[in-house]
Amino acid sequence: xxxxxxxxxxxxxxxxxxxxxxxxxxxxxxxxxxxxxxxxxxxxxxxxxxxxxxxxxxxxxxxxxxxxxxxxxxxxxxxxxxxxxxxxxxxxxxxxxxxxxxxxxxxxxxxxxxxxxxxxxxxxxxxxxxxxxxxxxxxxxxxxxxxxxxxxxxxxxxxxxxxxxxxxxxxxxxxxxxxxxxxxxxxxxxxxxxxxxxxxxxxxxxxxxxxxxxxxxxxxxxxxxxxxxxxxxxxxxxxxxxxxxxxxxxxxxxxxxxxxxxxxxxxxxxx
Amino acid sequence: xxxxxxxxxxxxxxxxxxxxxxxxxxxxxxxxxxxxxxxxxxxxxxxxxxxxxxxxxxxxxxxxxxxxxxxxxxxxxxxxxxxxxxxxxxxxxxxxxxxxxxxxxxxxxxxxxxxxxxxxxxxxxxxxxxxxxxxxxxxxxxxxxxxxxxxxxxxxxxxxxxxxxxxxxxxxxxxxxxxxxxxxxxxxxxxxxxxxxxxxxxxxxxxxxxxxxxxxxxxxxxxxxxxxxxxxxxxxxxxxxxxxxxxxxxxxxxxxxxxxxxxxxxx
Numbered sequence: 330x331x332x333x334x335x336x337x338x339x340x341x342x343x344x345x346x347x348x349x350x351x352x353x354x355x356x357x358x359x360x361x362x363x364x365x366x367x368x369x370x371x372x373x374x375x376x377x378x379x380x381x382x383x384x385x386x387x388x389x390x391x392x393x394x395x396x397x398x399x400x401x402x403x404x405x406x407x408x409x410x411x412x413x414x415x416x417x418x419x420x421x422x423x424x425x426x427x428x429x430x431x432x433x434x435x436x437x438x439x440x441x442x443x444x445x446x447x448x449x450x451x452x453x454x455x456x457x458x459x460x461x462x463x464x465x466x467x468x469x470x471x472x473x474x475x476x477x478x479x480x481x482x483x484x485x486x487x488x489x490x491x492x493x494x495x496x497x498x499x500x501x502x503x504x505x506x507x508x509x510x511x512x513x514x515x516x517x518x519x520x521x522x523x524x525x526x527x528x529x530x531x532x533x534x535x536x537x538x539x540x541x542x543x544x545x546x547x548x549x550x551x552x553x554x555x556x557x558x559x560x561x562x563x564x565x566x567x568x569x570x571x572x573x574x575x576x577x578x579x580x581x582x583x584x585x586x587x588x589x590x591x592x593x594x595x596x597x598x599x600x
Numbered sequence: 601x602x603x604x605x606x607x608x609x610x611x612x613x614x615x616x617x618x619x620x621x622x623x624x625x626x627x628x629x630x631x632x633x634x635x636x637x638x639x640x641x642x643x644x645x646x647x648x649x650x651x652x653x654x655x656x657x658x659x660x661x662x663x664x665x666x667x668x669x670x671x672x673x674x675x676x677x678x679x680x681x682x683x684x685x686x687x688x689x690x691x692x693x694x695x696x697x698x699x700x701x702x703x704x705x706x707x708x709x710x711x712x713x714x715x716x717x718x719x720x721x722x723x724x725x726x727x728x729x730x731x732x733x734x735x736x737x738x739x740x741x742x743x744x745x746x747x748x749x750x751x752x753x754x755x756x757x758x759x760x761x762x763x764x765x766x767x768x769x770x771x772x773x774x775x776x777x778x779x780x781x782x783x784x785x786x787x788x789x790x791x792x793x794x795x796x797x798x799x800x801x802x803x804x805x806x807x808x809x810x811x812x813x814x815x816x817x818x819x820x821x822x823x824x825x826x827x828x829x830x831x832x833x834x835x836x837x838x839x840x841x842x843x844x845x846x847x848x849x850x851x852x853x854x855x856x857x858x859x860x861x862x863x864x865x866x867x
Contacts, residue, residue: 407672482709482711484670485711486711486773487723488670488700489665489667489700489705489777490727490776490777491698491701491704491724492697492723496727504714504715505714
């Protein structure tokens, strides 16, 4: 609680300095992000587009696969398979993200370039795909917990009506676990939006206003790393940008979390 | 117990048998929960299974629709033969889903699906592949009427099933079980979670339902068995002790053990 308050305080205080120099209108609507140039532009849309594009790619991988894995483990897998697969899945979530980042850069990108030769060496696609793989365990594990929490009585009711396993899983168990599954997705989205290393390593840190995953781009997080590790003097407007960017990221994840909270309340099932 | 079955059967030889347990036994892993059960279930009659906790009456009931197949390590012995087609419900080559299409079930605690009232009833039709909207509407309405729930819910078919009262939820579960025209409905202590008024309405409903469908009911409540059933089976530690016409079993039980249980001296 104290930590949260301190983080918000610092972000708001430092961003305030930034927004005194740069009007918020330019921050939101400028189409370039060049804070380190003489002709400085501060259009957060540029970084946001990278974040949203890579997250979208990641979620397109993580949500379907994570959900399918969860359904399999919860409704189909024999007891022994589940006992082995679940810890393994959770182990995948513990792989350092920088490992995933280099995996994207030196393995997946060359592989994709064989299919699309014009794909640049740094691109949002390969970073996003690997980020999706990284998020699968979170989505799968939490969704599976939610489905397993559905009382056996509901499944028995479904089977007793002559339903198959798949019908029971899709038409009774999943709707009954909607709120938990929604939380799993929201956590997945937050992980994707907040992920840093994979994008810093594999996506190229080039601010680029694009929604095309086959280009390189910088995200809010990878930009913050870049500046924080660079040699900009503290207190310069260039340096203050990272706090404004950080505040934007915080607001973005807050939005998703509020959405998740609302979804949970809206779809909570009384068994 | 074979004698008990035989002597009673002669008294109602003109009744059609809907299903019959033959040397039926059941194992939970190494534990033998039921042994050597021979019992008829008469067509369009209510048969009650009574006995103390742990006697295996629910286990027997759940064997009829192969619910035990859902859990690993369970094993059936003997046969449960269903008429008129003389199918052994327990045979390996018989798909449990087909069994459950013919034999529906109502559980101890009402377990409506997290769906609307309409969709709860339509569920058993939808899993059978019915998609025609007007046909679904007809069947749902018919089933809700059959379960004496239509007048209470006809204006709010899109409300969640879980928003109904306990007794209404149980009638919703009965409507769901009725929707696909089953030949037998299994009731597993259907009123044990309900208040006396809701219980009375379910009992009345069961009495009406037997005009159309064969009913097998497990109950803890002896008065309930006496009120609604035509035949009663008394079970004790995995065996069928006595089977007969309900009035006879309650008024003049053949076995001392049955008499002790019914009169409350034990159990």
